[in-house]
Amino acid sequence: MKMPGMAVRVIGKYGFSILLIHWYILHYVTEERLGLFASSFGVIGGTALAMAVTLILSLLAALVFDNTVVIAVEYVCEAALKWLEKIWKRLTRRSAS
Numbered sequence: 791m792k793m794p795g796m797a798v799r800v801i802g803k804y805g806f807s808i809l810l811i812h813w814y815i816l817h818y819v820t821e822e823r824l825g826l827f828a829s830s831f832g833v834i835g836g837t838a839l840a841m842a843v844t845l846i847l848s849l850l851a852a853l854v855f856d857n858t859v860v861i862a863v864e865y866v867c868e869a870a871l872k873w874l875e876k877i878w879k880r881l882t883r884r885s886a887s
Contacts, residue, residue, distance in 0.1 A: 826839060
């Protein structure tokens, strides 16, 4: 069985985040800022170009948002674990004495 390509795996991994952000990217960035509509460059060409630009920009936004949240959560968890380790060491020192 053939494994999916890297692009398919990345889109699959960030699919939910892409889904959440794509309407904003489509309407605000692609249409209002870049001026790309489905009717630009003919219906088929404009639709394909608008979809490609929206997918790429949505993927970039998803990567930024997802990784920002992951980094923040990891930082908070590491700080909490260090704090719990300090408390645990103090408690075990007192009980050993």
